[in-house]
Amino acid sequence: MARSSFRPDATDALCTWQRDRLDEHESRFDAATQITSRLGAHWRDSHAEFGFWTPELVGAVPAESVELELLTATEPVDLAAAEQTVAFDRQLVETRREGEFTWAAVDGPRPGTRDQLGTLYRLSYEQDGSRETITDPFADSLPFGAYGPPELYDMDRLDERRDDRAYFQALAEDGAAPHAHEDDGLPRFEPATSMLEVHPGTATESGTLAGLTDVFDRIGQKQRDGEALTPAERNFTGYDAVQLMPLAPITQNEDELGYWLPEAESEGQLTATVRRPDMINWGYDIVISGFGTVNPAILESRRPDELVDLIATLHTMPDPVKVVFDIALGHADNGALPLLNDEWFAGPGMYGQELDYTQPVVRAGLLELQRRKMDFGADGIRVDGAQDFTNWDPEAEEEYHDDEYLAEMDRVTQEVAGVEYRPWMIYEDGRPWPRSDWELASTYRTLIEEHPHAYQWGPVTFAHNTPALQTFWATKWWRVREVADMGENWISGVANHDTIRRGTQLEPDPPFSQPQINRYLGDSRQEQLERAYNNPATTILFHGFMPGCPMDFTHANMRAPWGFVRDTDAVWNLKVLAEEKNFPEWQIRDRDFEDDRFFTRLKEWGFESRAELSAFLTCLSDTVSMTDYDKAEMAALLSVVGTPVGDDLSVEDLEQLGLDWMRDIAHFATLSHWTDTQDDDRTAFDLEVRRFRHEHDWVTTDLTGEDVLDYVYPTDGTVLYYGYRTDSETGEELLFVGTMEGVAETVTPSHLVDVDENGWDVALASPGLAVKDPGEPVTLADSQAVLFSRSTANGPL
Secondary structure, eight states, rough: OOOOOEEEHHHHHHHHHHHHHHOOOOOHHHHHHOOOOOOOOESSSEEEEEEEEGGTTTTOOOOGEEEEEEEEESSEEEEEEEEEEEEEEEEEEEEETTOOOOOOOEESSSOOOSSSSEEEEEEEETTEEEEEEEEEEEEEOOTOOOOOOOBBOOHHHHTTOOTTHHHHHHHGGGTOTEEEEEEEEEEEEESSSSEEEEOHHHHHSSSSSHHHHHHHHHHHHHHHHHHOOHHHHHHTOOEEEEOOOEEEOOOOOTTSSOOOEEEEEEEEEEEOOOOOOOBBSSSSSSSSTTTSSSGGGGSSSSHHHHHHHHHHHHHHHSOOOEEEEOOOOOBBBBTTTTTTGGGGGEETTTTEEEEEEEEEHHHHHHHHHHHHHTTTTTTEEEETTTTGGGETTTTTEEEHHHHHHHHHHHHEEEEETTEEEEEEEOOOOOOOTSSSSSHHHSSSHHHHHHTTEEEEEEETTTTTTTTTTHHHHHHHHHHHHHHHHHHHHHHHOOOOOOHHHHHHHOOOOOOOOOOOBOOGGGGSSSHHHHHHHHHHHHHHIIIIISEEEEEEEEETTOOOOOOOOOOOOTTTHHHHHHHTTTTTHHHHHHHHHHHSOOOOHHHHHHHOOOOHHHHHHHHHHHOOOOOOOOOHHHHHHHHHHOOTTOOOOHHHHHHHHHHHHHHHHHHOOOGGGGGGGGHHHHHHHHHHHHHHHHHHHHGSOOOOTOOOEOOOOOOEEEEEEEEEEEEEOOOOOOEEEEEEEEEOEEHHHHHHHOOOOSOOEEEEOOOOOOOTTTSEEEOTTTTEEEEEEEEETSSOO
């Protein structure tokens, strides 16, 4: 095996380049913006360059003591294997320190590709008789998780071989890309007409990006061949954008083994047991370090190529589909503390650690991590929790929103297949959340007003909306009306990863003084929750009539279970589990619990029925409140009261139970278990509605003064919405009426808005609803709706 060698001249050139950047910029942030672009590991055809930000070493560790550790496997590594022992050639190469940065240029390391594991690397130094290491927050590949050594990867090769290069190159050709417009001299991707949110970890049986690619590849091939889609496949189609829940490397359970286990180490060799990362998480427990690459737990091959494959498959569908990344840079899990130097953090916060956006290198580094992630080829970016990007003002003694940083995020440009472009920007921003009056005070327009091309999550989409409650569509009317009047730059709809989770936290039998569950949605709790987030009335309303970009969630489309899936934290898992106490009532049918495929771990604890599980979770929730989450006291109390899990519980038992719950729920929520339960009529209807929107994209704009949206007064037991709008260019008219909740109501649609009754066609109607003419009475039960259309050729305007 060829040995690597230090390149002193090339390394000195890196140090000189860094000094020049600092000298030519008065602003340290401006200099850092350029310097961070060179941090990490970069393959330069014949050699590799490595750069690290190491302020923690200055004054603490002599520069000459810090070496670059290179680990190159001596035999081919099967990255799909669950576990194996690998021998690595180990080299320690000298580095150069320039101020707060450490650099090295090296001949001979192996770049990673789709087919081979590249050289692993990290900084290494002796201190107090032990060897310490520093990882690379700007890593391009982390095959063994964020806590294992990063991999040198040939990112240029990855870009050069992607199958959707023509998709991006069309952006550079005038008039060749109707899906983009020019912004400051660069193309910017246009907003989507409708979007699907996907959780890669539970979307397929494999829980990987490769599995998701297979789904869309099969759908695309069927569409090319004119073959019919299955009901389950329909749930993935009819959209022109897919939003992927966060893909970044995440924290790991510190009580478990991990995925990089060194066994023997010498100057020339290191042997390690490496395990396939298998963390189960919804994606938001990120550690910032490695944010620019992909969580290996959702990579079947542990190669970042899988993400490019998925994007290219979506871009080359018969009807190309945009890809939106969910970027969560507003906070870090506590698991980030051992991976990043202290300069990154501003202190503890609501979600773990607050990041210091005022530190120039941190500020520039986060933007660089965003750029690298988006350079995988995403069309759009959804900024998670934009209201959480805050800094402390010591003079005013209060937090302020760092809107300039959010503007910097908007200014980042991407380069894919040699084409520079700007992505579609989406901000989730519910400020002044978490202020107590946030729901009343939030406008959801702050960032749209600053960035007119951007979108925000609208009020009916934000986290705490619960359409399973009776009176939701009456009490939320003012927000629905806002969507109609000013929602063309909003993401709309009722179903996403947060809203369904909030639905499962509702009390199934609330006190009479509190809002009741809408029993008209279904005969069982499961039917009520499923229909709350996927029913004909809301589907027609948001996809067929209202402005903005409606977004659906795969699990709502499939009427599959969904919860807070997170096995990465033994500290708080029990508290999360206690908050899920109502999950069995809402999401688990008796037959589901009895199914041998599900809840295998929980059954080993002694649970024999859904009712037993529900009773235990209620008891667990009570102990959390009674003990202020003292796990030892919780274990003692649960041992005394008597539960299926035994009468001699330890803290370790409870923590393992929490992990087993998370893993069983993730398995239960995997969509492949629910493909055979899909209703042919319902999925066909949902797809028909989405197609209608794409064929009538003028509805994406706000209602005008001539248009109508209202509900029938008095409600008299039924919240019945109706609306009328006209396309100003073609004269096409739409007439909508739907029972959003309540008892069945008989109405004559044309009488609601006083329109001529002639020339209308039924464009969309709830499955099984018999209706032909808006001038005839129609009886609409809860969640039933109809949309009529009329063109100038069919009748009067």
